Amino acid sequence: MTSPLSPYLVTLLKSLAEDAAAQRFPAGALYVLATPIGNLVDISIRALGVLEQVDAIACEDTRHTGQLIKRYGFSKPLISTHQHNEAAAAQKIIERLRNGDRIALVSDAGTPAISDPGARVVDAVLTQGLTVVPIAGPSAAVVALSASGLSGEGFQFVGFLPTKQAQRDSALQALKESTALLVFYEAPHRVLDTVTAMREAFGHQRRIVIARELSKLFEQIHRCSLSEAPAWLAADTDRQRGEFVLLIEGANRGGKEDEQFNEARRLLTLLLEECSVSQAAALAAKITGLKKNKLYAMALEIADQRS
Ligand code: SAM
Numbered sequence: 001m002t003s004p005l006s007p008y009l010v011t012l013l014k015s016l017a018e019d020a021a022a023q024r025f026p027a028g029a030l031y032v033l034a035t036p037i038g039n040l041v042d043i044s045i046r047a048l049g050v051l052e053q054v055d056a057i058a059c060e061d062t063r064h065t066g067q068l069i070k071r072y073g074f075s076k077p078l079i080s081t082h083q084h085n086e087a088a089a090a091q092k093i094i095e096r097l098r099n100g101d102r103i104a105l106v107s108d109a110g111t112p113a114i115s116d117p118g119a120r121v122v123d124a125v126l127t128q129g130l131t132v133v134p135i136a137g138p139s140a141a142v143v144a145l146s147a148s149g150l151s152g153e154g155f156q157f158v159g160f161l162p163t164k165q166a167q168r169d170s171a172l173q174a175l176k177e178s179t180a181l182l183v184f185y186e187a188p189h190r191v192l193d194t195v196t197a198m199r200e201a202f203g204h205q206r207r208i209v210i211a212r213e214l215s216k217l218f219e220q221i222h223r224c225s226l227s228e229a230p231a232w233l234a235a236d237t238d239r240q241r242g243e244f245v246l247l248i249e250g251a252n253r254g255g256k257e258d259e260q261f262n263e264a265r266r267l268l269t270l271l272l273e274e275c276s277v278s279q280a281a282a283l284a285a286k287i288t289g290l291k292k293n294k295l296y297a298m299a300l301e302i303a304d305q306r307s
Pocket of ligand 1: 184216
């Protein structure tokens with residue numbers, strides 16, 4: 001059910017739009033403008049003010065951006081600027097900026113230059129001594145971080161891992177000791193494989209946040225240990241659909257405990273070849289000094305994976 005806009009909101013939006021129109025948007029500048037990551041109304045009033053004033057919009061996909069700005073009521077010349085023509089597009093943009101045009105730079109979704117084209121254009125424009133103005137808005141990484149409850153100790157943005165398995169696994173190995181919270185983007189058809197590889201690389205105890213379809217109808221933010229994550233994804237194919245940000249807590253969080261549990265897992269795997277789950281857990285508890293109930297749960301999981 002949709003509710004009508006309250007008179008208060010109508011007045012507020014009108015007054016904010018007037019404030020945005022009154023702002024100074026210098027001529028001859030490139031406006032690096034973030035667009036929604038799935039929810040059309042996640043656009044700032046300042047961004048709408050810029051879109052109204054610019055002479056052209058440089059964008060990844062002219063059809064996609066054409067439709068987006070149409071929804072906001074704008075029609076502007078579009079300059080195709082994607083990863084394969086960024087250098088040539090930058091030259092066109094620079095010429096127009098020198099003539100005093102205002103140009104917005106957008107990507108298909110979120111903030112340009114974050115796992116998206118844009119950095120080369122910005123670099124070329126700055127190198128020519130021209131003005132670049134960022135227009136803040138959503139980025140999936142930051143949106144996921146804000147709702148993760150894990151972002152207190154700094155983070156490292158990794159973005160997409162290599163798609164080839166060997167390269168992906170060595171990239172994960174290289175990140176294993178990092179104490180920063182790690183932020184990844186992943187495609188839906190790879191998410192289960194990637195999370196399984198993360199469990200092998202980082203150990204079973206570290207926490208992961210699987211942030212799916214942020215700001216959209218089927219948004220889901222699931223927090224669990226890496227040991228549980230593959231089974232959670234596999235339990236429902238809908239959980240492997242859409243767009244994903246994966247956050248993994250830093251090595252210092254699990255630290256020594258991680259190592260102990262990885263060691264215990266190896267021990268249990270051996271013991272389970274000869275003993276029952278409860279015998280294996282009891283023996284492992286005696287050998288390692290770790291809690292029997294945790295080892296029992298781990299032994300059950302190993303036995304389940306085998307059956
Ligand atoms: N520039 C964008 C930004 O600022 O977030 C990222 C572009 S990158 C090509 C697209 C990837 O970002 C997706 O494959 C997904 O990993 C992540 N992403 C984008 N929108 C998302 C959303 N609504 N929910 C979860 N992840 C999202």
